[in-house]
Amino acid sequence: MALEKSTEVPKIEVVQIWNIQVATDTLIKEDGVEISRSRHRHVLTPFTTKGDAADGWTHTATDISGEDAAVQAIANAVWTNDVKADYKTWAESQDGMI
Amino acid sequence: MPSRARLAADFGSVYLGVTSATAANLLDDYEEGTWTGTFTATTSAPSTAVTVAGGYTKVGDFVNAWIYFASRNTTGIEGSIQITGLPFTNGATVATGNCLSRYMHSTGGSASSTYLAAGDTTLQMIYGKDTSIWLAATARVSTAGYFVANVAYKVA
Numbered sequence: 001m002a003l004e005k006s007t008e009v010p011k012i013e014v015v016q017i018w019n020i021q022v023a024t025d026t027l028i029k030e031d032g033v034e035i036s037r038s039r040h041r042h043v044l045t046p047f048t049t050k051g052d053a054a055d056g057w058t059h060t061a062t063d064i065s066g067e068d069a070a071v072q073a074i075a076n077a078v079w080t081n082d083v084k085a086d087y088k089t090w091a092e093s094q095d096g097m098i
Numbered sequence: 099m100p101s102r103a104r105l106a107a108d109f110g111s112v113y114l115g116v117t118s119a120t121a122a123n124l125l126d127d128y129e130e131g132t133w134t135g136t137f138t139a140t141t142s143a144p145s146t147a148v149t150v151a152g153g154y155t156k157v158g159d160f161v162n163a164w165i166y167f168a169s170r171n172t173t174g175i176e177g178s179i180q181i182t183g184l185p186f187t188n189g190a191t192v193a194t195g196n197c198l199s200r201y202m203h204s205t206g207g208s209a210s211s212t213y214l215a216a217g218d219t220t221l222q223m224i225y226g227k228d229t230s231i232w233l234a235a236t237a238r239v240s241t242a243g244y245f246v247a248n249v250a251y252k253v254a
Contacts, residue, residue, distance in 0.1 A: 015254040042134060043219045
């Protein structure tokens with residue numbers, strides 16, 4: 001009886017222009033037959049934004065080096081300079097929005 | 099007795115409670131899973147990242163996500179509370195949920211709710227007050243804080 005653990009990315013979706021939604025499945029196989037599958041999700045944005053209008057903003061680029069190759073390819077295609085600029089504008093507009 | 103469910107043409111979804119293909123009764127997605135939530139704040143994050151696994155259930159286009167941070171060290175945190183990492187992007191409508199904090203906030207301890215802006219994936223903790231705007235709760239440095247939250251929203 002051989003157990004094997006692996007991951008795959010069955011879904012990658014681009015929503016709201018810059019959000020990349022990623023579903024990652026973890027599979028357990030016994031002698032090549034799938035016996036378990038669980039899902040983890042995360043959403044990537046171009047930057048992590050900290051700060052406020054009074055003290056200024058810091059936009060830290062999202063590190064996608066650990067992402068699946070397909071996710072990296074999509075991020076590189078979708079996150080153009082214009083999209084990145086739009087994201088920064090949107091993120092800063094959230095300050096005091098409530 | 100007539101059937102109360104009907105398979106859609108793609109066999110991947112089902113019309114529930116009806117015998118005809120009615121869009122309002124179409125269930126086209128169900129999913130359970132986990133997400134990684136990070137407890138942080140608008141100005142600066144804790145010096146050591148505070149992350150835990152949360153859960154979610156998505157039925158159709160509606161998702162309920164929850165998370166529980168237990169005995170977490172938030173040293174270094176500053177600004178308004180944020181929980182990042184929600185599993186799906188919120189749709190076009192503001193969403194809310196419940197939250198409780200112990201030692202992880204310095205203002206807004208009563209009548210608090212989670213708040214998720216349209217198009218966002220970051221939760222905030224807000225509280226009602228007799229002012230023109232809702233107010234975001236401020237994070238507090240703690241060596242053993244607790245925070246539990248949920249939010250239900252329609253995905254983008």
